Amino acid sequence: MILWRDVDPLLLQPQFREDVERFLAASPFWWTVTSGYRSIDAQRVLYARYRNGGARAAPPGRSAHNYGLAIDVALDADPEIPGLQPTWDTKAAGWLWLKTASIPHPRLSGGWRFRDWPHIQRFRWKRFRGWTPPIIQPLHAA
Numbered sequence: 001m002i003l004w005r006d007v008d009p010l011l012l013q014p015q016f017r018e019d020v021e022r023f024l025a026a027s028p029f030w031w032t033v034t035s036g037y038r039s040i041d042a043q044r045v046l047y048a049r050y051r052n053g054g055a056r057a058a059p060p061g062r063s064a065h066n067y068g069l070a071i072d073v074a075l076d077a078d079p080e081i082p083g084l085q086p087t088w089d090t091k092a093a094g095w096l097w098l099k100t101a102s103i104p105h106p107r108l109s110g111g112w113r114f115r116d117w118p119h120i121q122r123f124r125w126k127r128f129r130g131w132t133p134p135i136i137q138p139l140h141a142a
């Protein structure tokens, strides 16, 4: 199961979007997408936070997120409880499913390969950087 929450799937490169939708929809586990396309400005903010001790983030323009070619997901430990109950225990069955199922996929690559388990990106994403998302509407327009 896949929940997009406040991530807009239309800002992802279409083939990548179709691939991750099919991949996660086929999962017996519940996945919430927590991040998708990121503008260069948004990446700049995350990178500055990383430099100040925050979560790992690539420099602006160096992340597959900047080209609509990556998503981050959270594994819901208990979908029976309303809201997201994320588990980051990478030994949990869901994370092991994600790792095992991503290995044979021809176009997806799991971030577990570089210890970023929530991250899923287009395999060899740098070859597909030409994607430009449609006009971006502010998520929370006044």
Ligand SMILES: [Zn+2]
Residues within 6 Å of the ligand: 035, 065, 070, 071, 072, 118, 119, 120
């Ligand atoms: Zn990511």
